[in-house]
Each structure stands twice: as C-alpha cells, then as structure tokens.
Amino acid sequence: MSRRIYVNGAVWLLLLTAALWLPLIGGYMALASRVLVYALAAMGLNLLLGFTGCMSFGEAAYFGLGGYGTGLFLTHLTHSTVLAVVAGTIVGGLAAFLFGPLVMRRRGIYFAMITVAIGQIFYFIAERWNSFTGGEDGLAGFSRQPLHLGFATVPLDAVAFYYFVLFFFAIGAGVIALLLHSPLGHTFIAIRENRRRAQFLGIHVERYVWASFAIAGVIAGLAGALNALQNNFISPINLYWVESGNLVIMAVLGGMRSFWGPLVGAIIFVGIQDYVSSYFPNNWETFIGGLFIVAVIFFPNGILGIVRWRMKAA
Amino acid sequence: MELLLFDGFNGLIQGAFYALMALGLSLIISLNSVINFAHGGFMVVGAYLAYTLAPYIGFWGALLAGPILAGFIGIIVERTLVRHMYGRPDPIYSLLLTFGFALIIEDVVRTIWGAQGVPFEIPAALGSPVSTTYFFLTGYRLFVIAAIAVATIALFAFLRLSRFGIRIRAGILDLETVSTLGVNVYLLRSVNFAIGTLLAGFAGVLAAGILQLAPTMGDDVIMATFVAVVVGGIGSLLGSVLGGLLIGLAAGVTTAYYPAASDVVIYIIMAVVLIVRPRGLLGQEGLFE
Numbered sequence: 001m002s003r004r005i006y007v008n009g010a011v012w013l014l015l016l017t018a019a020l021w022l023p024l025i026g027g028y029m030a031l032a033s034r035v036l037v038y039a040l041a042a043m044g045l046n047l048l049l050g051f052t053g054c055m056s057f058g059e060a061a062y063f064g065l066g067g068y069g070t071g072l073f074l075t076h077l078t079h080s081t082v083l084a085v086v087a088g089t090i091v092g093g094l095a096a097f098l099f100g101p102l103v104m105r106r107r108g109i110y111f112a113m114i115t116v117a118i119g120q121i122f123y124f125i126a127e128r129w130n131s132f133t134g135g136e137d138g139l140a141g142f143s144r145q146p147l148h149l150g151f152a153t154v155p156l157d158a159v160a161f162y163y164f165v166l167f168f169f170a171i172g173a174g175v176i177a178l179l180l181h182s183p184l185g186h187t188f189i190a191i192r193e194n195r196r197r198a199q200f201l202g203i204h205v206e207r208y209v210w211a212s213f214a215i216a217g218v219i220a221g222l223a224g225a226l227n228a229l230q231n232n233f234i235s236p237i238n239l240y241w242v243e244s245g246n247l248v249i250m251a252v253l254g255g256m257r258s259f260w261g262p263l264v265g266a267i268i269f270v271g272i273q274d275y276v277s278s279y280f281p282n283n284w285e286t287f288i289g290g291l292f293i294v295a296v297i298f299f300p301n302g303i304l305g306i307v308r309w310r311m312k313a314a
Numbered sequence: 315m316e317l318l319l320f321d322g323f324n325g326l327i328q329g330a331f332y333a334l335m336a337l338g339l340s341l342i343i344s345l346n347s348v349i350n351f352a353h354g355g356f357m358v359v360g361a362y363l364a365y366t367l368a369p370y371i372g373f374w375g376a377l378l379a380g381p382i383l384a385g386f387i388g389i390i391v392e393r394t395l396v397r398h399m400y401g402r403p404d405p406i407y408s409l410l411l412t413f414g415f416a417l418i419i420e421d422v423v424r425t426i427w428g429a430q431g432v433p434f435e436i437p438a439a440l441g442s443p444v445s446t447t448y449f450f451l452t453g454y455r456l457f458v459i460a461a462i463a464v465a466t467i468a469l470f471a472f473l474r475l476s477r478f479g480i481r482i483r484a485g486i487l488d489l490e491t492v493s494t495l496g497v498n499v500y501l502l503r504s505v506n507f508a509i510g511t512l513l514a515g516f517a518g519v520l521a522a523g524i525l526q527l528a529p530t531m532g533d534d535v536i537m538a539t540f541v542a543v544v545v546g547g548i549g550s551l552l553g554s555v556l557g558g559l560l561i562g563l564a565a566g567v568t569t570a571y572y573p574a575a576s577d578v579v580i581y582i583i584m585a586v587v588l589i590v591r592p593r594g595l596l597g598q599e600g601l602f603e
Contacts, residue, residue, distance in 0.1 A: 055406050113544050117585040124578035289417030296411045297398045
C-alpha cells in the first residue's frame, strides 16, 4: 500500500516538474504534451482492454471525434478553449455511449471487429464530408485561444499548454483511479477474470461493458480534444484504424494490467517516434514494430509487468 | 445501365480479390489460431518482389515467383515469430505481434522501393479491351477473375483430395486429436501458414496489374479482408469466398449510385452482420470469442 503512494507521488512529481528537467535530457514541452495526450487516450482504452478485458480496436474513433468536436466548436461557436475541450469530450463520450449497445454483446475478436467497423465508418465520414470536416486534408483554421482566468489572461504557449494538458490529464487519471477502486471498477475486473461467473453472480455483464465502453470513450474524447488543440489541426488519420492500433500498442507495451502502464507505453512510443525519426526520418516504424514484437514474445505483461514480477521475486 | 455494369464488374473483380485474400487469412485463423494482421503486408511483399523480378523472368515467371517467395517468407516468419503465440489462448497477442510485423513490412518496403507508387507492366496481349461495347472488359481483368477462380478451385481440391490437405482440414476441426494420431502438427501449421501467405502474394501480383503498387496498399486491403472473413463467418473457407465476393459487389454497386459511400459500405455490412448474425454467413458459433 505504501509503495503505491510512493509510486504515485513520484509519477505526479515528475509530471509536475517536467518543465524543469525535460530540457536537460533533450526533450521539449510539445513532446511532453503529446505524451500526455496519448497516455490519456491509452489509459482510457486500457480501462476497456486491460481492466474489463474487451479487445477494442476502434478507440481512435472517439479520440478523433473529440478532436473534430473541439475543432468545429472553436471554428463555428466559441473562442473559449476550455469550453471547446468540454465540447470535444462530450462528442467523443456521447458517440461511445450511443454505440455501446451495439458492441456490448460481442466478445473477443468479434468485439475488436465491430469496434473497428464503427471506427472506420466515422473515418470515411470525416474523409468524405468535405464541406463540414475539411475532408482528406483535415480541419485547420482554428487555434487554441488564451485562457481567461479572471485575474489574468494566459496565452497557451508550449509550457503553459503542457500544464493545461496536465490539468485535464490529472482529471482523467483521477477519474479512472477512483473508478478502479470503486465497486464499479471491481465489477469490470470480475468481468475480465471470468465473464460467465460474473453473469452467474447476477451481474448484468453487458450493461457494465457498455459503461466501460462509454467511459473509455469520454476519456478518449478528452484526449482527442487536447490533441486537436496541441496541433491546431485534426485530420481523418486520427480516426483511422492504425491510430487505434497505436493506442493498443501503447497500452500493451507499457503493461495493460497496470494503472500507469499506458503512460509508460506512450512515453516509449512517442519518444521513439520523435527520437528515431530525427535520425532515420522514415524508419521509426521498424523500431516500434520490432520493439513491439519483442515485447509481445518476451514480456506479454508489458514493461511494468516485468518490474512488478521482479519486485515480487525480490 | 452501362455504368452499373461497369461498376458492378469492377466490384466483382475487387470481390474476387478480397475472396482470395480472405481465403488465405481464413486458413491461418482456422488452423494456426493466429489473427494475422500482416496478411496485407505479405500481399505487398509478393507484389513488389514480382515487380522487381518481372524484367528478368517476365510477367508469367513473376506471377509464379512472387507468391512462392511470399510463401517462403511466411514459413520463416511462422518458424521464428508466430510459433511463440501458439500456447496463448488469448488471440490478442497474435493480433498484436502480426500488427508489429506489418509495421516493419511497410517500413522495409518503403525503404527499398520508395514511398511513391510504381506501375507494374502487364503483357500487351492482356492489356487490350476484349470488346468495343463493353470497353471495361480488358483481357487482364478477365484473366484476373479466371486466375482467382483457378487458384480457389485448386485450393479446395488440395484440401479435399490430398492427404496433406485432409490433415489440414482435420486440424482445423481438432488439432489435438490430429496430433495424437501421429501427424506432425508443427509441419502442418508451418505449411498452412505458408499457403496462406502464398495466396496473399498471388493476390498482390494480380492486383498490381490493375492498381499501382504502393507501400501502404496493405492497410486498406487487410481491413477489407477481415471484413470478408467476418461477414463470411470465421472458420469457414467457403464463407470467406462468399464474404469477399459479397462486399466487393456491394462496394461496386454502391459506386454506381452513391460513390462517396463506396468505401464505407463494407463496414456497414460488417456491422449489420455482427449485430444480426454474429457468426457470419457460414461460420460456426462461439469461435474466437
């Protein structure tokens, strides 16, 4: 128990002080924001993948929808960055909530396939509906606006935006943590461990899968909203199934049984993408693919999985 | 009417092509229990190898060599990587492993042959239209359909008539029993994986004559192939053929009426199938759940 407090304290301390130590090891704040954005999306996905045991392969749909929600909201309706984030989160969450009943009955590979199908439908809508979404070229022409805090106006430069993202990341991570310690979270884990037994115990498994799917969608929408603001741009690629696969990679690479696993996975994934592509501009995929194969074969429980295993052995 | 015929025929070709891909994927899913995300990658590899070899051994030689090399690479991958996945009941690991491998294939192909698409030359004899009224009936398109039909029939004959093929079918039903009866199931799975990737390579070479070759061409095809397998029913080879033809035709007919929806229609079909009849057209219930 106390170990958990130390680990959590260390993680938050590192995240809060990133602006101080990150430049020392050659990083930059936009990179840190990107890590947090993807970590948040992967943590949301992991609620479904690692804790409820449902193989979602279409999480990019809600990630991208959150982005489009935010982008369109900023373009047409408001200049408030915070309201735009809320709008994107609602769009992503609402879509997941509405499509939940379609996916909640499916299991295993069928669950993966129906989530892919829904994701691809959104992808092609975003790609083809030129007048509304900007089509294949993506949606540009919006930008994150300065924050009005009442006593001061803060322009969202790289450092300020990192803390803006961190604020929402903390909310998202806090919600997931609370959830996992609540009866609802325990029910999710029960479904993962033995779906049939959970059913015998009188749990409405499908309803809980729906809940997990919708909550993951809310988190993905939030992350997608932040992603759109990070780039001031959103493209159909963010909805494509490959993006969903990347989120799954992050969760599994870091460790899908661990709370912080997706964060570790996102650090590695985004870090490799950034670091390797500055030396081998076109070949970072080989590195990530190779690392991923090694991970799946030798440590299927992810990087945090090895750490935990070693701690148990010691 | 002319337009509908044109798009319908295009859809049929595309469907035949999906059917061939789905057949290989279905074999691998059924016997190896591996959700092979790299299947599109093997298709791309087969096509590019054929493209490189064609100037030396001609179109017909490349049409044979490309798929055989893809099958050979399939055996290597199965022996080195995929075999680690056999003991794991959760299909997610095989899916993720092959996903990682697909990333590598795409990257390597881009590095060797470039990110730009390259055209693939087909023999002049096959390139000309067969009739003037139906201008879209080039000899090559008819040849593609015939070649896919021959390959499909040959595969089914192999699975029905040869001892090895019968063992593969038996293994799909119950691998443990087949193993107990003294059949080398390791060899069985390796060869089966190779047949699957060989079919993917064959599809790639055939497609190369119609489309341009591009490193990313596997990304869209692999998803459509999964759609074909799911619509036809996981575990059913005949179902995969039907599923492929069905979604190809549906995409073609949609192009005639509402082109913007031609890509999305196959996913709508899959979603409807998964909701109404989750096991697909001819699949068994409960596989891979």
